[in-house]
Amino acid sequence: LDEVQLAAVKSLWNNYEELDKRRSAILKSIEEQDKLSPELRSAIENCWQINRLEDLYLPYRPKRKTRASVARSKGLEPLALALMNLEQRDCLEMAGACIGQEVENTDQALSGARDIVAETVSENAQLRQIMRQIYQKDGVLTSLVQKGKEEDGIKYRNYFDYSEAITSMAPHRLLALLRAHNEGIVSIGLKPHPDNTPVAAMERMFIGQRKGIPSLHGPSSSLWQMEQALADGYRRLIHSSIENEVLNFYKEKADKESIKVFSENLRQLLLAPPLGQKRVLAIDPGFRT
Incomplete structure (x- = not known):
């Protein structure tokens, strides 16, 4: 495995540890409330998605x-x-x-x-x-420029009145739109298609x-x-x-x-020739240590 693959394995392991800790905390909390049925315990123990785990806990969360x-x-x-x-x-x-x-x-x-x-x-x-x-x-992401922010956010002018299905949105467009939102230039909203x-x-x-x-x-x-x-x-x-x-x-x-x-x-x-198509003459001084 190279360093990228090792980093991915480490990230997955960290996610698993966090999920397992959260699962234990949830089981303990519900058990203390005396509301942990066998069916609920089984659902929690066999859940491997953090969002789903939180959904199961939601009715019992203080x-x-x-x-x-x-x-x-x-x-x-x-x-x-x-x-x-x-x-x-x-x-x-x-x-x-x-x-x-x-x-x-x-x-x-x-x-x-x-x-x-x-x-x-x-x-x-x-x-x-x-x-x-x-x-x-079916989510559609829309954005609208904030009043008075037209000049400050001129570089985001493409998103002053914008709408696109989030499944088809290119990563760079989504990140640019989110930056505009974080900078207070546009307001955004995600809603499903009316159909x-x-x-x-x-x-x-x-x-x-x-x-x-x-x-x-x-x-x-x-x-x-x-x-x-x-x-x-x-x-x-x-x-x-x-x-x-x-x-x-x-x-x-x-x-x-x-x-x-x-x-x-x-x-x-980094792999490209440093001077393009120009020839480079190098001299090996022959030093040996």
Whole structure:
């Protein structure tokens, strides 16, 4: 093995060690919560991707105060479960039963229940993997110049109003666009193509065939409430994290490709004759030591 291959082996080994340490920490944390089922342990022990590992841990990770945790403290989790089960009952009536000292009206009850649904859905490991695949396969990266930055960022003028599928973006263009973003010249965003919307994928997973047969309509329908919760969960809790993950994935890929191209160009330069086609006369002084 040459030095490049040895460095790659070392990098893989370091990644494995970090993954194994993280796996042990996650197992310990969930076990201390007394929530480590045999199925979950098996899934964690057989997971070899850090993103997937973090997805499995997400529902059990200690959280700061969230809208969903506040709603749970008000006793709205049963209402949220009813929404997720798409129960064919009047949601306004179910919400009315939750009104009390901490819940003032049905709107507040349903809003809290939707917050719980949104957080629960956003922590689903299978859904996050589907979202990741959608962004990686159909993501479109767009950029727009920041107001007043046209002169400062003139060298990035090609990206003042730019859009391209991230799968077809050349590494040098992606890295240039990210530099422009880091320098505050442009704002960027990664979203899937409109033909493959994440919310539609979420509805297929959590609503499925039941969408076509509601017995109630509008806010009274658990289907309507569920659709609102899914849209909120995607916009508020899923999009940003998946967007950052996928951008980091493609940046790392672009970095590796750029280093490969640079190293090959440098190799050709170092192997080139120092004076081109000119003849060079050298004298061996014959010193021997």
